[in-house]
Amino acid sequence: MSVDTSKPSVACVIVSFNGGPWMADCLRALRESTVPMRVIVVDNASSDDTRAIVAGFPEVTLLPQDENLGFGRANNIGIARALADGAQQVFILNQDTVLAPDCLEHLSREAAADPALGILCPLQLGGDGAAMDPTFLRYYVAPHATAYLTDAVMGHAIAGHYRAHALPAAAWLFTREFLEQVGGFDPLFFLYCEDDDLCARARHHGFGIALVPAARFRHLRGFHAPASSMSSSQLLRKRRSRLRSIVVNDIKRPEGRFGRNAWYALAGQTLQSAQQLFVYFNWVEAVAGWAAVLRVLPELPRIRRHRDACLTRGAHWLPLPDRLQGHQEQ
Incomplete structure (x- = not known):
């Protein structure tokens, strides 16, 4: 061994x-x-x-x-x-x-x-x-x-x-x-x-x-698992989760100003969702995208705090040794 x-x-x-x-x-x-x-x-x-x-x-x-x-x-x-x-x-x-x-x-x-x-x-x-x-x-x-x-x-x-x-x-x-x-x-x-x-x-x-x-x-x-094996509700939840993460990532990126990043990410996802519904008739993707935007909006203050922290150097998000078990975010 x-x-x-x-x-x-x-x-x-x-x-x-x-x-x-x-x-x-x-x-x-x-x-x-x-x-x-x-x-x-x-x-x-x-x-x-x-x-x-x-x-x-x-x-x-x-x-x-x-x-x-x-x-x-x-x-x-x-x-x-x-x-x-x-x-x-x-x-x-x-x-x-x-x-x-x-x-x-x-x-x-x-x-x-x-x-x-x-x-x-x-x-x-x-x-x-x-x-x-x-x-x-x-x-x-x-x-x-x-x-x-x-x-x-x-x-x-x-x-x-x-x-x-x-x-x-x-x-x-x-x-x-x-x-x-x-x-x-x-x-x-x-x-x-x-x-x-x-x-x-x-x-x-x-x-x-x-x-x-x-x-x-x-x-x-x-x-x-392939999308074909999921129910509409399962696919909707998965897409909402992924799209929410994509929007948060676009907002949090180090380049650019926070407000500008947030505006472009949220507006862009809103318009893409409309396109999915009215051009491609994909209601699951459209609803998932709009739901992701609504979920991100109240998170904006927290996203900003995390972005500001990550712009500085440090062992961010790593728990101290005495808090390893059952660690919760500070």
Whole structure:
């Protein structure tokens, strides 16, 4: 076993929520890592056998929560625990993934080679590992890591890492300096866009975001149910949640003035919703968009406070060690 629980330099944090179908495979893969690590699972009040499965891996620290805190807040709890335990690098990983044994080795090497990097992301493969995950390729690599895509397509030598504008948080390696200077995920986001927000804050504070192609993992996408399998009410709630996060992210971005950002984000979503209804006759998307705007309006003072905080350096949103269990936002 490659896991070292004494004083690790790397800690892996996994947020779980009803992750029974994938958790054992995820943890078994971490046992094969060529880099010793401490593994921390933050469980968001799972109702399945997730906690029992984790208990079968005695080297893993389980931090059970009494409620579903969402992706970002739960990760913050695990990250804070890892820092308190002395980790110099923190690797966050989705529960529905299988890590290649040398993944962390490549990420750690590139982090050491370029101290300006704060977030390092491995190459995300599909569930069978045969090719790049289509969503990762379409929405992140193609628009944000074109240099890597060009080298790969043209058969050029592949660099150790490629700077990117933004990458998804299914698997990220943070440096300790980044976490202490920029902080964790903003609890404004329960799900969706928390990684986009943190990438924007990284850029604002001068930290690089990088894709490391030699580091790889398989993403099984266990929670990505097709829209066709959802009822109209379920689809409406999901779209409202996503659109609300998108609007908050647009308002909170470091660039521009807060008032201008808020006006453009809220007016833009209102008009897009009207277009969805009167041009495309998509009432679900229209209602979800308007509902998202109405939900954001009373949140504007809180969004402004969080934005102002994130414009300064500090370990924002990371709970103190004595408040790890059941942490609530201040």
